[in-house]
Amino acid sequence: MSTTDIPSQRSTPVGYGSMPRKEDERFLRGHGRYVDDVVLPGMLHGAVLRSPHAHARIVSVDTSAAQAHPKVRAVITGHTLEGLDLAWMPTLSHDVQSVLATDKVRFQGQEVAFVVAEDRYAARDALELVDVEYEPLPPVVDARRALDADAPVVRDDVEGRTDNRIFDWETGDREATDAVFARADVVAAQDMLYPRVHPAPMETCGAVADMDPVTGKLTVWTTTQAPHAHRTLYALVAGLPEHKIRVISPDIGGGFGNKVGIYPGYVCAVVGSIVTGKPVKWVEDRSENLMSTSFARDYHMHGEIAATRDGKILGLRVKVLADHGAFNGTAQPTKFPAGFFGVFTGSYDLRAAHCELTGVYTNKAPGGVAYACSFRITEAVYLVERMVDVLAHDLGMDPAELRMRNLLRPEQFPYRSSTGWEYDSGDYPRTLRAALELAHYDELRDEQRRRRERGELMGIGLSFFTEAVGAGPRKHMDIMGLGMADGAELRVHPTGKAVLRLSVQTQGQGHETTFAQIVAEELGIPPEDVDVVHGDTDQTPYGLGTYGSRSTPVSGAAAAVVARKVRQRARLVASAMLEVDPDDLEWEKGRFFVRGDPESGKTIAEIAMAAHSDLELPEGVEGHLDAGTVYNPPNLTYPFGAYVCVVDVDPDTAQVKVRDFVAVDDCGVRINPMIVEGQIHGGLADGVGMALMQVMAFDPDGNHLGGSFMDYLLPTTMECPSWRLGQTVTPSPHHPIGAKGVGESATVGSPAAVVNAVVDALQPYGVRHVDMPATPAVVWRAMQGRPLRT
Template sequence: METPMGYGSMRRKEDARFIRGRGTYVDDVTLPGMLYGAVLRSPFAHARIVSIDTKAAEAHPKVRAVITGAILDGLKLAWMPTLSYDTQAVLATDKVRFQGQEVAFVVAEDRYAARDALELIDVEYEPLPAVVDARRALDPDAPVIRDDKDGKTDNHIFDWSSGDKDATDRVFSEAEVVVTQDVLYPRVHPAPLETCGAIADFDKVTGKLTIWCNTQAPHAHRTVYAMVAGLPEHKIRIISPDIGGGFGNKVGIYPGYVCAVVGSIVTGRPVKWMEDRSENLMSTSFARDYHMRGEIAATRDGKIRAVRVSVIADHGAFNGTAQPTKFPAGFFHVFTGSYDLEAAHCAVTGVYTNKAPGGVAYACSFRVTEAAYLIERMVDVLAYELGTDPAALRMRNLLRPEQFPYPSPTGWEYDSGDYPRALALAMDIAGYDDLRAEQAAQRERWAAGEVGGTLMGVGISFFTEAVGAGPRKHMDILGLGMADGAELRVHPTGKAVLRISVQSQGQGHETTYAQIVAEELGISPDDIEVVHGDTDQTPFGLGTYGSRSTPVSGAATAVVARKVRERARIVAGAMLEVSPEDLEWEKGRWFVRGDPDQGRTITEIALAAHSSLELPEGVEGHLDATTVYNPPNLTFPFGAYICVVDVDPGTGRVKVRRFVAVDDCGVRINPMIVEGQVHGGLADGIGMALMELIAFDPDGNCLGASFMDYLLPTSMECPSWELGATVTPSPHHPIGAKGVGESATVGSPAAVVNAVLDALKPFGVRHADMPLTPAAVWRAIQGAPLRTDLAIG
């Protein structure tokens, strides 16, 4: 593998506690005198609140407080800002706007009493018509959901566009071939292992508020709490311990967090709130829910010239998306994918519906997943139309290495890549020609009337992802620039502590960042402690999501380590009585140029930096440094995926036989961790393609509020992954890394869907929407006649 010396696979440092069951999650934290909170949620998707009677609940012997929206309104806490400059009710006051919305909060001596007391609260509702279809929500006669906003008479949130519309329309008017397809990326849920929760402890004596919360963005949470509660920010401490998965679900602030804070202020005791699984699935941030119409303009011989897209984005009852301010549709700009185009244009309209707030950056790098899925489905639709092999079509249109850095038609600059090499490697690993030959023989038997058994499908996707949210001059959330800090301190004995602003949710930060410091300074990773998840102990930063950990905070780590190394150079010069300019670095030591025997190790230098050694005037001692890293550009990892499926036409059942994934995430710090990230993302993609769906009935009732209804993939549905890699360093990242946390989730759904639809080609099926459950596949087959004249591939 093309990695610098010093980087490489090593066991994760954090696993020592995890595999022994010694991790500390929010629900593991118990404080003296702690009370427990529970949320009363609306059974209706849309209803006016006539009255709330809490007397019976307040009379419960173990209840210490019952909080309603009216109480919060008196404290000026009834509404809170979302991460998209919208507002969201903490507890509903006027009406409820989605099933599961928070109506009241009970604080009791134990969690069972708190739950029991919810049944004693009497709420009178006046049901209102609900709208759960984003297209229907735009109708003039649709129920207005956000009538709390002055003058609001419709459900429109925003209109946003990217690219050159006139140039795109001109190419389409000249095109030899135009294909159009409506594509739905349905609403799905991150479903983390640990649900959302918080413990709030307000000290009335010191005025200090401490919150244990499983958030991906501790510092951003602290700032928002200061905005909401009016408390001085330096009096708020957020502690985010081990997180049982986040995937974007734990970026925003939920009403339960705020209610726990208010409960602690009211009672004078710590208050814990932990949601159950149904609450998590029903009311916390969803993802996707994009209704997309894609068009491709091409020549008859398969040259893609332009892409045109229109989107209706369902954001639920409150616009709670964690997107950069300037990009309300996230990084959907990359809908042009990995292809060399003359022009492109997209238009996105955001809409309110009677669903829980959606649009979270769920392992999707700010809507890149939807964009990648659309373009990869459209390329397969074009291949279907032209009767050409989808791999050959992609290979013809992929960007070439000499085109980088590549200015995309929508204004992004892709940093580096060798796309044809990645696709060729994936095809080689898969044995692509042999797969097509096997498929052709199978289809010949079908054409001859030998119907029976399964149908084989081969699906391809090629994706380019945009990650590492920044630079801050272009990207912020609530006015907070998307840059990250890092602090590094080397103790006198040569041991080091690195403090970072991003929060791990399972990616192995404690190992990866230690490896970066080890590579830069020559200190063993075992002697480097990585501190994160505590706002009193770490520098400010915007958190972990959008696969920004290594692209931004990893870069900050490299930069701060290099600052320490340069400081060590000055100290070494004083120790060796030479000018620092006369020293050269080799891993772990500075030595005199031309005399390698005259040198000092980083451990020796660290001790001297804390000693009575006389340093040059104006030079401070110690080996400490801080930095704030503002990335000059996003990074653009990419990959080529090939999926092989077998489809039973009698039942519609899909079995994933093989999955080949070739990823290029730039320099790989720890290949084992990278592969683990890819494994998880591939399983995630299979789940979204074949089974995951948050559905609603016409009244807005959530039909996916348990794991009996919302299905997740298991090892039984996943094959043994076949991984490959190319390494194309990012030219602007300090160590050439690009990030990989979301790549497999971005690229895999399209590969699976394309494989299933490839299997269904003999039936004339051109497209079917996810999830491709057995019932959906069976219906697609029944809706089209058997075709025996379709070109293979």
Template sequence: MGIETIEADDLDVESVLGSAVERREDPSLITGEAEYTDDIQRPNMAHMSVLRSQYGHATINGVDTSDAEAMDGVIGVYTADDLDVPGEVPTGWLLDSLKTPAHPLLAGETARYQGDGIAVAVAEERYIASDAVDAIDVDYDRRDAVTDPKEAVNEGAPVVHDDLDDNTAFDWEIGDADETDAAFDEAAHTAEIDLTNQRLIPNAMEPRATVAEYKPGTEELEVHMTSQNPHLHRQLMSGVLDVPEHKLHIVAPNVGGGFGNKIGHYPDEALASWCAKETERPVKWTATRSESYLTGTHGRDHVTHGELAMDEKGVITGMRVKTYAGMGAYLSTFAPAVPTYLYGTLLSGQYDIPAIHCNVVGAFTNSAPVDAYRGAGRPEALYAVERMITLGAREMGMDPAEFRRQNFVPSDDFPHQTPVAVEYDSGDYEPALDKALEAVGYDDLRERQEELREEGRYLGIGFSSYIEACGLAPSELAGQLGAQAGLWESGLVRVHPTGKVTAFCGTSGHGQGHETTYAQIVSDELGIPYDDIEIVEGDTDEIPQGMGTYGSRSAAVGGSALATSSQKVVEKAKKIAAHQLEASEEDIEFENGEFAVAGAPERSMHIQDVAAQSYLAHDMPDGIEPGLEETSFYDPDNFVFPFGTHIAVVEVDPDTGEIEFENYVAVDDVGPQINPKIVEGQVHGGVAQGIGQALYEGAEYDDNAQLVTGSMQDYTVPKAEHIPTMETDSTVTPSPHNPLGVKGVGEAGTIAAPQAVVNAVTDALQPFDVDHIDMPLTGEAVWRAVNDAPDAGAEGGDEAIADGSGIDEDGGEN
């Protein structure tokens, strides 16, 4: 049963925080009143289109633009030789061993992946610009290519960057190798796995888009764009285009989803901005869906070998992981952090593992760059961990739930220092597991599983006890790890003379519900009605500074910045109220927006009345300036670590490979919930994406580095009918590292779901000795796993298992 929403009219300041108030964003979004970047129109606006390499790897001998330039309506056609910019696309996270080859805005001599930009056309109409691009003639010499990250670092592999000796972008490790080796030498039992965490293509509702406008009179460049972090885009684009930062205005209007795909700096937004300055006309560029598939940053792309060491009782003593991580042809903005510090540091999972060692080799490949995708490193880590944990339980002959319970970090061992650098803030893992077990009726389910097997039906129960790191911090630590930016957040809270409030935050929401949850936070802190509070994000001229929205950081860092500023407002208002009420500040009590003299509640003053007096400034205490607004730059002491247990229950038909969900239960602990309905929605969306990876999605390149899943006809995005009904619940373990105690929820479902589903399918197929199937678990993949198993057909007793008569050539059911 879902959580019922509350209308704003039914709220009061005493109950606003933690209430399932309806999202205030939704009316404009669902009625079409919301303005997205592509909706923006400017007088005399031109349109840009990009010519992209048709090859995955090729030498560019020449580019002939003459036919395109001669077309009616074409304003200009530009190649790499025409760009007079000093900068290239920057890398925003550095590692000690990192190689950082140049990433030009347009490829000049070499195209390194299909979709690499070669030229741009600017025209009066969008379709004229597109036709002009088609008229450009490029003389290519196709070269050998490589797309598999493990093969890419082998000797003799085609080298992506001619100025590098090989394709190794970095060779990184974390943990104690000697201690971990000793744990394996002494282990009574071990389990191991080879797995692929496949490359994924983000599918936000809105593709990337830009409207750039140069104003010669003021030498200002205003850029509306689909951004998850406008201030960071301003900073990076300033260096690329050589435009002073104070002359560059970035605005993120309504943004139709991001999932990490709109964090990084791409060539395209900078090219549109350069063209606007070059032509002195507003220029719009909107990616097509196929263009997004080719050029937007992809996610995941890991090839991993993992090992687990256990003593004779099944207590985990060590873990070893070796991963080859595909980076694509170039390093995207935060790409080096994703398979290293956002991956290796989570390999302890929820478990008390004394020794861990992880080695990650980053590989350049002839494919689209890889960067953060919902979860960013943590889904990859927890997938590897939870698959190993499941195999460890199988090796020990233990129930998978009890094996997990036995190895959980004890609830009295927090904060918990892991052997892979991070210290978990707070946790209590057993209650979430117990709630999930109760919700699925675990004991009865196991009995029914045995009964159904006697009937030739195969039920599977899959566990995922996950942990996540959110709100990467503090900035000092991030800097030590290689971040080229601080990871604080700003919040400005302004109480107007009428008592209404505008709160500005440096995050940049794109579907998460910030306008609702942030207003709830400020209302709770100030005691001012929720409807009297406006939230502003996404505009570099409005916000003091900001670091954006990604990594489930908005509530823990952005929300805490607003809470801190609100508390500062209350402290200033308290001084003014004490003066107005002719009482000492120590005697003033504050509750639900009301300042009152202790012991004399009739002597009181509401904070909105204090605001009016602060702007009149007729009777102010000594040393207090007029006005009522405060700013905070909040830098947390540590990450926050949400966690939970998800359980998937499926039935698998080994004759066809078909998988049918019977149940999906998600019990998450994200700390105190600002808005339970929004939390529930985030879990639903995250689980849907995780199931998409588990069963349907996967980017594939052929041997020539051609993307063969370049459209929705070839890349399966799950539909509503593919997503099971979910039962959600929660436990609450506050974080000690921020004033709200909150953790993060935006990526939880995506981190938890893939391994829950894969564990469920392999559990169902235990009678066939199927221990692992790489994602996506298509019907064909499942059918082949059953047929390739050592005892194929022995348990099922069906000729279809032996001869394949149950499926057609494409793996579908006949």
């Protein structure tokens, strides 16, 4: 074959690189299809009646006036659901959650009744006709009061329960840690709060449920990050046969963990469809989303750090009070009730560490993870990075120097942390140096000295984070007994075009592009020739979905593995075509050729056609090139990064302005650097938002004070600087393409950098710590020596 016979596709750049996102064409032209775009014949609309009280006994629910509304088709209450054994549903943390309240309401905004009507307006109107009599009870709002002897018991539905303790958990070696602390020159302690925040994705949650009364097939279009897991849970909870359930997750307008769990509204839509025999749509509004769906954080932390006088960190001791709200609905692997908080030793080489953590119920919405949490690594990184700065403050040491002195060294990898996590790879000092250089750290310190002399408040904050993302392996990690491994299927059509089917679900991360790039890189065909199918359980193999930045570590690996299987089949077919032994074939991107005779070769497209043709195939070769796989990751991947934040604080108004932000991330091999940078930009904005403006506040009666974007603030371009990014690349040794996850890295790493910068700016006032969010009020009180606690 002459080179001119080689199809032109070989000249198209293949594989990794900053190609524009395939999905953007559709989004930019308004052709995205979200749950609320789904319109079915005869579709009805549901609306949820919510509790105005944080804690109250339900005396009675009278639905007669609502039922009489001419457009209302059904009114569903907790009692209706009791008849179906659906009044309570299991949560992802082995608790139960009320779908529609029967006995009590336990947080403001809790679901009490569901009205199904002919249109959305009628459903909303009829909510006002449902007459609920409540007997208000004293609420427990502050987690620090939850274990008091006289605290009201939130979960008296559980027989014999007399307090609000959910679980106690510990990790590390208490005795070894105490011994290290006893011998240390210096011990620094600090209380800190990671406040309750909310992911607030652009699209709220919703579902369209369609139970076909003839076939008995239930189709649910829904905002889910984990379609297969939802299908199994619907089957288990509702007793429906799983093959008769189809969960479709169409385009998702941001998830950030908000769309991991199953919400009462989804279940109500399903019941509504069963009861009425029509499709039922339920889409929550912004206030409902902010009040009732998964919040994040709410960790009250006490940290202690032990070190030698010259700044060698020896140990870390931590106590955490975790506020889980009214139902323990946290989404995390079963054996990890505190998520991956166990990596709280961060990026440092410690002798010993210990953590005790207690989870409590309060009269607030359930949830716990979400908002790019990396299963609580956000809280862990914030804790350790604040503690390192507190120590630097007490020792009078430069925080960059202190970090550099204590970071893990490259030769220590793979590194087993003192709490038992095996970090796969890293060169931390190189990454910190890169960040300091990019930020011109030494010059910044000079500038800060000059400004301080003039009475100006400039702060420089650092953080160095290590994440653990890509759950499983399934041996250690499951959700509700479902092991955390993911399938992938790859079909190569006769003309060489391919379709990749995945269990994960993009919410804006660009999977249709990057996963096509992985296959393209492995098969040497253009990414445009690979379609990615996901978000439909009838069309994709089983897997646990997208959260914890696990898509690239798990399904990215699956995509590479399945493409390699296809390539192996292609080799056998090519050997038949070229009449040589498979071992005598060499691979160059997109083509096998005969060793020593580069002109004799076959492209993937030619091989695909032959695999479907009358070509006689070798013994044992089935034909076609299609393949499937299930990827069970051997370990998590450990991305890391070094961040430097520069702020100016107005001494008169205490307003913080982020002037500059440098982020050097290492997520191993980057498939699409542009997408990776986009992920980092988004996460940095999250970090600025949490550090400076966001908190889900409640008054002492448990009234939710953040039900709109007037009260719960999102950062905009006005609050964000022009991010400056750098990178280092340390491939993951156990991942087929060396990639680590990155989707949550910047949200995890950035809040500590911002708070460290604010505290650094306030050094002239002797401030050692401020809690997030560092609003002008918080900063002002800190400057007055009267810290404000949320």
